[in-house]
Every structure is written in structure tokens, then in C-alpha cells.
Amino acid sequence: MTDTRFAPSPTGDLHIGGVRTALYCWLQAKKTHGNFRLRIEDTDQQRSTQASTQVILDGLAWLGLHHDGEVIYQSQRFTHYQQIIAKMIEQGLAYHCWCSAEELEAMREAQKARGEKPRYNGKYRNGGTPVEGVNPVVRFKNPLSGVVTFEDKVRGTITISNNELDDFIIQRSDGSPTYNFCVVIDDAEQGIDLVIRGDDHINNTPKQINLYQALGYEIPEFAHVPMILGDDGKRLSKRHGATNVLDYRNEGYLPQAILNYLVRLGWSHGDQEIFSLEEMIDYFSIKDVHSAAATFNTEKLRWLNQHYLKESSPEILIEPLMQQFRMLDIQIKHEKAKQALIHYQERAKTLKEMAENMRWIAQAPQHYPEKAVKKAFKGAESSQILDDMANEFAQMTEFEADSIHKIIEQYVEANNLGFGKVGQPLRLAITGGAPSPDLHISLALLEKNEVIKRLNNAIAYIESMK
Missing domain, CATH: 3.40.50.620 (HUPs)
Structure with a gap:
């Protein structure tokens, strides 16, 4: 049984390098059924702050690195x-x-x-x-x-x-x-x-x-x-991006991705890249940590985060995703976000990116990208298609994905059009060019009246281009 401790000074942010040290301490204690103690070394009373102490407590709690016994100050x-x-x-x-x-x-x-x-x-x-x-x-x-x-x-x-x-x-x-x-x-x-x-x-x-x-x-x-270096070979600092662990939370990273990435910064178990928390505890040993400095690679962290986004259940992701919406000032209903989430898990590398990509659900397009306009809005032809589709949707009693898909297919077939002729202007009209799932699913993520409103807005935009 090995008792370890993490003893940060509350004179600034909880640095990502400090989090790796805390993780190693936590893993070594758990592996040996020992205790992981937390001590706040705040003897420097001029520089120590309660705000920094709270960042330490919040950061460790977010990561799940829970300490044993009381915090020592x-x-x-x-x-x-x-x-x-x-x-x-x-x-x-x-x-x-x-x-x-x-x-x-x-x-x-x-x-x-x-x-x-x-x-x-x-x-x-x-x-x-x-x-x-x-x-x-x-x-x-x-x-x-x-x-x-x-x-x-x-x-x-x-x-x-x-x-x-x-x-x-x-x-x-x-x-x-x-x-x-x-x-x-x-x-x-x-x-x-x-x-x-x-x-x-x-x-x-x-x-x-x-x-x-x-x-x-x-x-x-x-x-x-050893210390952690940035990709330029210099000690990791704010010039390399986020270093405070809570900045990573705010940027939309998952705690399990952070832990998985940090455990591999200086330690390895064969060629394995993905580790569950149980595997980390089982395999980790402090004597296997390398003495050479490790290099922080943000793209590798994003890759890991994407993996965990794909593998996580909507129940786990929905609350941190809602927090991202709040930080981005996007007003979206909880159920609507949860409904859309499953269609974005494969697409985004962070929850922040996911929330940004889903902005169109809550906010109608304010403008359309120039390249997309040239490709999708073909003057009177596209205007007529959007008007026809608005009328078709208005007559629907149940506005849900399968029914929408049938309506679009029937219109394409009846008018002898390629699907792209209809799908491209429709998608641009409702999403503004934002990343989105299949067209019928995207349409079903909005209320029928909202879809019709956006189609009419797009028609007005096309008319204004003449």
C-alpha cells in the first residue's frame, strides 16, 4: 500500500503538467490500494488566492481525481x-x-x-x-x-x-x-x-x-x-494554447480524454493508445515513467477526444454540451440538443465544436456563404423548388424524419429532378451551410413553421440577387 499526495501552490492556474503529476500520484495510490492526499501549499500568503485554490479543487473534481481524507491547508x-x-x-x-x-x-x-x-x-x-x-x-x-x-x-x-x-x-x-x-x-x-x-x-x-x-x-x-514541452521544444506555456485544466473543459474536452492523453505523456504500455481508467490503474507503475521530457501534441489530444465523443452515451455528453451552448450564448432546448447530439458524435472533435456546428438549429441563417450560394441557389429554379417544398411541408400533419424523406423523394420523382437539385438549396436554406446530418433528419430537428420561415427567407434572398 502506497500513500501519495498532490501538493499544488494556489498562486495561479492548475497547469496541465501539474494535472499529469496528480494523475500519476492518484494511479500509484489506487494501484496499491493506498491513499491519495491533497494538500494546498499556501504558505506564500501574498501570492496565494482563494480563486486559484478553487480552480485546483474544481479541476481535480472534474477529472474525477478524488482525494482521500480532508484537504490540508x-x-x-x-x-x-x-x-x-x-x-x-x-x-x-x-x-x-x-x-x-x-x-x-x-x-x-x-x-x-x-x-x-x-x-x-x-x-x-x-x-x-x-x-x-x-x-x-x-x-x-x-x-x-x-x-x-x-x-x-x-x-x-x-x-x-x-x-x-x-x-x-x-x-x-x-x-x-x-x-x-x-x-x-x-x-x-x-x-x-x-x-x-x-x-x-x-x-x-x-x-x-x-x-x-x-x-x-x-x-x-x-x-x-520530467517537464512537458510544447511542440516547439520549449517548456509548455500559454503561448502553446490552453494550459489551465479548466480551459480544456471550456474548450469542450472530456475528462477521460485528458486523463488518457496525460497518462501517455511519459509512460506507455506497449503500443496501446486507448486506456480505460481501470486499465490505467492496472497497468501503470511510476518506475515505468520515462526520464526524458514529453512533447504536448494538441492534435493527438483532439484525436483522443473525438474517440471518446464517439464512444460516450448521449446521457454522458448532454450536460457538458448544454454548458457549451450556454457559454456560446446559444438558446437551445435540452431535448432538441439531445436529439441532435447523436448525429454529431462522429463529426466533432470537441464539445465546443459540436455546439458551434449545431448553432443553426437554434439560430436561423443570417447570411449564406458565397461559394455555397453559387452552387445551391440557381435563381428562379431554386426559388421555385424552395417555394414548392414550403407548400408541401405546410400540408404535413406529422413533421418527422421519415415522412419528410418521403415528401422529398416524391417531389424529386414527380418533377424528374436529381436529388441534388432539391437537396442542395433546401440544406443551405435551413442550415446556412453549417455541418449537418442527412437532410430529412436536419429538417426534422426544426419545427415545421421554422422550416417554412427559413425557406421563405431563402426565397427572398434569391429574389434579391436578381
Whole structure:
């Protein structure tokens, strides 16, 4: 049984790279029947916001990555952290440092000039005189010799010499604890067995291991996953498109497509591309994650999303589709949308695209594409056909797909016309050229009076072209 945790900072959007980390943590916990914990690391009180916290909670809930137990907020644990820090000072594991920012900067510049790695020189490590008017920070007494070695489940053996580390700050001058301190306390007290996080944290791991050892805590295992790159080889960012996970929801992607795509960004199971959630849990292992950076490919994600749109039942798709209509300010009845949905599942790659393609059902054409007009509206001939069809439809008592299909076939046969001669102007008149299902089905998606109204509008348009 392996307990994992996802511990984002609420200082911005929930990045898609963070979601992949959360997924890996969730899968590893579920695979071993362990717990997946959620912790909000909001010690940076100036940058942390409730809005960002809500994005994290909403994003994970939308994806179905539900956490076990209560959410831990670091900002609610400051008193606890400060008590531990005070005890560390008593035990000689940490100490106050009164160095000013200017003094630290001068120290770094002097070290650079000597060709040394910039680091705190331990001025107050063995005591010193407090500086009046200065609120001191608290630093951890990092070991001066030896090495830190750990087996990273993604990157293998990693060794760092302690002489490359300095006595890092564990409490700021305002009394707030720092990331490297809080994360050790929380992971130890939550019983986290495996820390899965981005490889930008590798440099923090030796510091944290030294803290674990100093405090007598059991050291967890670590797995540092590589970053995600855009298709230009640079770190994925907003310039590559959406990065906030809720942006993908708003763009009409399904959560199962997002999860399926992300699990394959750095991990594989043979040549398999499509995975159910159960298969992900069954097959996934953090040790099989590749150490090389993965490249985000939007077209691949769209392909996956289209697959899940095809495979999903209308009952699953209708509510997120209705949300798309609301965001696009398209007024369409729930039942009408559900009736049309089944005819668009094969056509669209996102729910947003699906909703856009279905706009014609709710909104009559305001204009007709020039190329389509040249092909479908052939002057008086097309005008007469549309007028005839409007009269035929007006006499129908049941305006449904099969009956409409028969009426059109009978008209085509009676007038010795090719189906395209009738179908093209009809379709353009009612849809404005939007993607649509078979003609008789498209017509049946509208009320009879609405169809007649649109045909008359098209006739008026054709007449105006003379």
C-alpha cells in the first residue's frame, strides 16, 4: 500500500503538467490500494488566492481525481510549524540569522568573484549577536560533510554532496515557514510513502532528506517526473494554447480524454493508445515513467477526444454540451440538443465544436456563404423548388424524419429532378451551410413553421440577387 499526495501552490492556474503529476500520484495510490492526499501549499500568503485554490479543487473534481481524507491547508498549520521550529532551535538543529539582504548580496558577489558557488557562509551558525531592529530568519543546520544519496524511481541513483548545500532558511523574517520545511513536516505527518513531483524539485530533495534525518522522520521514496514541452521544444506555456485544466473543459474536452492523453505523456504500455481508467490503474507503475521530457501534441489530444465523443452515451455528453451552448450564448432546448447530439458524435472533435456546428438549429441563417450560394441557389429554379417544398411541408400533419424523406423523394420523382437539385438549396436554406446530418433528419430537428420561415427567407434572398 502506497500513500501519495498532490501538493499544488494556489498562486495561479492548475497547469496541465501539474494535472499529469496528480494523475500519476492518484494511479500509484489506487494501484496499491493506498491513499491519495491533497494538500494546498499556501504558505506564500501574498501570492496565494482563494480563486486559484478553487480552480485546483474544481479541476481535480472534474477529472474525477478524488482525494482521500480532508484537504490540508498549510496556512492553517503555521502555529504547528513554528512550534517545531522553536524546538529545533532548542535542540541546536536550527538557528537565528540576522544577515540583511544587502549583506547576503555582498556575500554572494564576493563568492562569485572568487569563482565559488554562491551560498550562505554560516555566519550565525554557531551563535552571534542579534542586530537591533532586524527580524531574524531561522536557518537549518545542514550537515557540513558527507553526501545525500537517494534512488529516484524515474531517474535512478542521485547523489549530492552536502558541501554543495547551505544552511537554508526554514522560517522567514515575518515568521512564516518556507516550502522546504513545511513539505517535510506534512509528508511525514501524513504518512506519505512516495513523493511524486516535477523534476524542478530535484534540487530541493537533498535538503529535505537532511531535514527528515535531523527530525527523526522516516524518509519517503521519491520520483521526479520530467517537464512537458510544447511542440516547439520549449517548456509548455500559454503561448502553446490552453494550459489551465479548466480551459480544456471550456474548450469542450472530456475528462477521460485528458486523463488518457496525460497518462501517455511519459509512460506507455506497449503500443496501446486507448486506456480505460481501470486499465490505467492496472497497468501503470511510476518506475515505468520515462526520464526524458514529453512533447504536448494538441492534435493527438483532439484525436483522443473525438474517440471518446464517439464512444460516450448521449446521457454522458448532454450536460457538458448544454454548458457549451450556454457559454456560446446559444438558446437551445435540452431535448432538441439531445436529439441532435447523436448525429454529431462522429463529426466533432470537441464539445465546443459540436455546439458551434449545431448553432443553426437554434439560430436561423443570417447570411449564406458565397461559394455555397453559387452552387445551391440557381435563381428562379431554386426559388421555385424552395417555394414548392414550403407548400408541401405546410400540408404535413406529422413533421418527422421519415415522412419528410418521403415528401422529398416524391417531389424529386414527380418533377424528374436529381436529388441534388432539391437537396442542395433546401440544406443551405435551413442550415446556412453549417455541418449537418442527412437532410430529412436536419429538417426534422426544426419545427415545421421554422422550416417554412427559413425557406421563405431563402426565397427572398434569391429574389434579391436578381
